[in-house]
Amino acid sequence: MIQVLFFGPVAERIGKHALQVSHRAGMRLQDLRDELSAVYPAAFEIVCFVAANGTHVRDLSLVIDDGCEVAFMAKFSGG
Amino acid sequence: MIQVLFFGPVAERIGKHALQVSHRAGMRLQDLRDELSAVYPAAFEIVCFVAANGTHVRDLSLVIDDGCEVAFMAKFSGG
C-alpha cells in the first residue's frame, strides 16, 4: 500500500487528507501522479511539490517502495 | 563663551569632559579645533566628528555663534 497525503488547498479540492493506493512493482512517482491527477484534475492543477517519506523529491522518475508515504503539495504559504 | 564637550576616549585623553573657550567675532570651527589641538594633540589625533549644538557639522569653515555648544568626538562605538 502507498499512503498518499494531501494538505491545505489540495486536500480541500480532493475532499480528503489521505488516500491509499495499491503498490505495483516498478511504480514511479510520475505514474502515481498521472493516475491521481486523472481522477482529481482540479486538485493536481495546484500541485507544485512532491515528497516521499517526508523528503522533497524533484525527479518523479523515482521508483516508489511499498509502504511509502507520498505527499502531493501546493505551494507553501507558511511563515 | 563657547562650551566645548568631550566624551569617551577623547575626554579620557584630555582629562575632562568640558572646557569653556572665549568667543571671538568671526571665529570658525576650524580655528577652535586648531587652538585646542595645539594644546591637546593626543586627544585630537582621534577626533573624527564635530558637532555644533548637537548637530553633525562636516564643513569646519562654519562660523561659531557665542553660546554655542561644540563637541569634538572620536569614532562612535555604540550599538
Added chain:
Amino acid sequence: MQQAVRIQQEDFSQDEEIRALQASSKRMGGIATFLGCARDFSEGREVSQISFDAYGSMALSEMQSLRLAAIEKFALLDARIVHRLGTVKGGENIVFIAAGAEHRRAALEACSWMIDELKQRVPIWKKEITPQGDCWVSPHP
C-alpha cells in the same frame, strides 16, 4: 528549556526564546529576529483569523535541517525557529526566527535567509478567514 525548533499551537515569548538563545554562548554579540504576525487586512480584504494546515512531521524536519544549514552557512552560535499552527487572530504571532552570532552581519543575514527558505521549503499552508469567506493564501515572493 524548550527545543530550538518547534511547531506548536500556543503563543511563544520572545524574551524566553532570546534568553534560551543567549544561554548557548556568551560570545554572542548580535541577535537578529524575525516575527511574522497575522495582519487583519490583506490584499484589500479584512481578515478575521488565519488557520493553518501542515505536513507536521516533514515541516518539523525541514525546520530542523534549515536551522542546522543556517548555523553552518553563517557560522552562527545558535538559532531558533518556532511556528504556530491552529488558528490565530489578527495581530497575533505566527512564526519566530532568531539567529545569534558573534557579529551583527552574520545574524542579520542568517535571519533573512531563514525566513526566505522557510517559506520555500516548509510544508505549511495558511488560510485567511474573512467575512466574505475563506481563502487559501497564494505565497508572496
Added chain:
Amino acid sequence: MQQAVRIQQEDFSQDEEIRALQASSKRMGGIATFLGCARDFSEGREVSQISFDAYGSMALSEMQSLRLAAIEKFALLDARIVHRLGTVKGGENIVFIAAGAEHRRAALEACSWMIDELKQRVPIWKKEITPQGDCWVSPHP
C-alpha cells in the same frame, strides 16, 4: 507605553517592545529586530564589563531622526530603538532595534539599515573592562 526611542540605564523587555510596536497597526505582517549584547570575549581578550559614555542629548535626537528616516525610507508601520548606557556585564543587552512593516522584506532591510546607521551616527562610545585593564573600543566596520 514607553517612548519609541530611548536611552536608559535599565534593561528592557523585548516582549514589551514588540507589543508596543504591534499596537501601532494591525496591518503589520513582519517585525525584524536586532539585539546587540555584551560579549564576554572580544579580540581574544576576556571582557568582564562594558561601560558607556554618550553625548546624551545628541544621541537621543540622532536616534529619533534615524527612526523617522527608516520609517520613511522603508515605508515602515513603526520602529523602535532602545540603547542602554551605564555599565553592562557579559551576556547583557546593549541595544534593541525593531522595525515593523506590512511585509517582511521592508522590516528586515530597515532593521539592518538602522543598526548600521546607528553605529555611524549616534555619539556613544563603549569601553571594555578586562582583567588586563580598560580599553575604548575601536568600531568594527
